[in-house]
Amino acid sequence: METTTPPRPGLREMKKRRTHDELLRAAVHLFTSQGYERTTVDEIAEAVDVSQRTFFRYFAGKEEAALALEGITVGRFVEGVRARPAHEAPMEALRQAVLEGWSSLSEAIESIASVELYLRMYRVIESTPVLLAAHLRRSAETEDAIARVLAEREGLDVDADPRPRLAVAVFGAVMRVTERQWSTGEDYSLEGMRELTSRHLDQVGPALLGGWRDEA
Known part of the structure; x- marks a missing residue:
């Protein structure tokens, strides 16, 4: 049989x-x-x-499809933060999660679209009001989720201690500036994005605490 x-x-x-x-x-x-x-x-x-x-x-619907690539990157990043070693300071955990995440993320993104196409889609989102509104709403939800991950790592009450939300707000602003500069520049490589991210994060302390005028 x-x-x-x-x-x-x-x-x-x-x-x-x-x-x-x-x-x-x-x-x-x-x-x-x-x-x-x-x-x-x-x-x-x-x-x-x-x-x-x-x-x-x-x-x-169309909106969900338009934001799907962004959703992949955000999901990977949140998981990356959650997996960082417990001894790392909060901002260092965020930094390493995004820098180390680009390697594995590139495989997930490039199986669907080239990096250049990913950046073009980013510009479509920023220039389309309905998508930009949805993007900003999702960004706020993501920042809340990451703040809760940081608070849990540090043993804090996220609703009573403002530090997790402040750290994530600063980090999120740096990433938005970085993504915008990357998407309008000439170097579309992921290595270029890593270097730009690292350089901008290095400037957070001096930008917030230091003087900006030349002392020459």
């Missing part, structure tokens, strides 16, 4: 992940080439040769 070999474990999950990534890749290409507002869900689905119904199995 002939037996049927069962499918490999995880095969369905792999197929779902592939469809998700193909839809996301198509969405990013369309958003960056013809604009967010001019792109329809039907166009994204047609680019992957699936139905609109299939698109909505993976994304609640």
Whole structure:
């Protein structure tokens, strides 16, 4: 009697992940080439040769697809902060999480889109009011989540002690400045982003506490 070999474990999950990534890749290409507002869900689905119904199995709508790459980076960063050694000071944990996270993150991002395309998508978000509003809302939620991680690491009550939120607010501002400069510069490499991030973080102390005028 002939037996049927069962499918490999995880095969369905792999197929779902592939469809998700193909839809996301198509969405990013369309958003960056013809604009967010001019792109329809039907166009994204047609680019992957699936139905609109299939698109909505993976994304609640265009906005979620537009912010998906950002969501990957944010999720990795939060997990990176949570995994930092307990002996590291809070700002050092944030610094190392973002600097060391770019290596593994590059694989996750570049499996879907090139770094240049990722940066072009970042500019689309900043120039599209509805996406920028959603981006800022998510940023606030992310900063709250990271502040809670830091407070837990330090044994603090995040709602009573302002230091975790202050540290995350300063760090988040540095990252926003860095991302904006990176996205408008000429060096699109991840190594360039790492160096720029490190350089800007090194300037936080002098910028906040030091004088800015030349003493010559």
